[in-house]
Amino acid sequence: MRFYQEFIKGLWKEIPPFKLVLGLCPTLAVTAAAANGFFMGMATTFVLVCSNVLISMLRKVIPSKVRIAAYILVIASFVVIVEMMMKAYVFPFYQILGIFIPLIVVNCIILGRAEAFAAKNGVLYSFADGLGIGIGFTIALTFLGALRELFGVGSIWGFAVMPASYMPFEFMIKAPGAFVCLGVILGLMSLVGKK
Amino acid sequence: MRDIIKMIVVLSIISATTGAALSYINNITAKPIAAAEFQYLKEPALKSILPAYDNSLVEDKIEVAIGEGDSAKTITVYPAKKDGKLLAIALETFASSYGGDLGAMVGYDIEKKRLSGVSITTMSDTPGLGTRTKEPKFIDQFKNVPLDVTLALKADGGGIDAVTGASISSRAVCKAVNDAIGIIRDNGDKIISEVK
Incomplete structure (x- = not known):
């Protein structure tokens, strides 16, 4: 039961970046298209789950004075693994996401979950927490990407959905479009949450 | 004191373990990464500048030693063959440009004794300015150039039209192509004999 709760909270109650307003750098930078957001989310989820599990396993061994250094070592290693895997097997997406893959190391969602959750809870719950938050992040990025791609290019996931007469609203796939989209979603979500 | 020793031991063990894991993964992925980089970065460039070929460029590529003394180096040469004929x-070749190193893949047609084309492989110049050197209007000027000329921009007394606002990038492309021409001129026979 608790396993389920730890998992499900990442999908709405604490969904990053909408509820926990963390990890905004990749959120704003890579969501020009749905597929980009999805792959960024998947890469982050992998790192988050692995680092949560490992840090939870090591939580009694790591001295608290050097815990951040230890967490960063663990996180950075998983990020490099993801980077090498993406380079080897999905190179086109590596080209698109480029610098944002190594930057997952400093994504505060991951260090945040390590410090706030994995360091205090068991392996199983940390796994659920990482998976939930990671999938929440993936959904959020994919949704934001889909929205921006729909209005900015007229397609979703590369497939044209708008009629051919639709004039692409190019503002949406530029950086300011990301801010506006994110702001509107944040506003709508707190409106829904108030009821 | 015990605290300090514990910290040192724990951090060292974590570092050593993650280091070992990374080198293991690196070993596994080195080959697929090289193949992917070739497929997505080099192969499109090669296809666009070489005449139609039917051999595998990865399998047939050779390393050729050129130059003497201090300027000695090894270059990778991709031979394009059709029905076994080269x-x-x-x-x-590389030249330093506005935003860092610029790489140019230069093709040379052996029968015509002229360049078959040039394609930019890596560059980190300003998008919209320096990157416009990739456009046919600029890069096609290097097609069918014979080996006995030294290329230069019109501003420098040569015959190449620079991309407006990107003379540094344009000049870097000229320099990289000139280097390639020099290598082919001086070592062409050696390269061709080694390919066979």
């Missing part, structure tokens, strides 16, 4: 060779 049609053209391609090699990559």
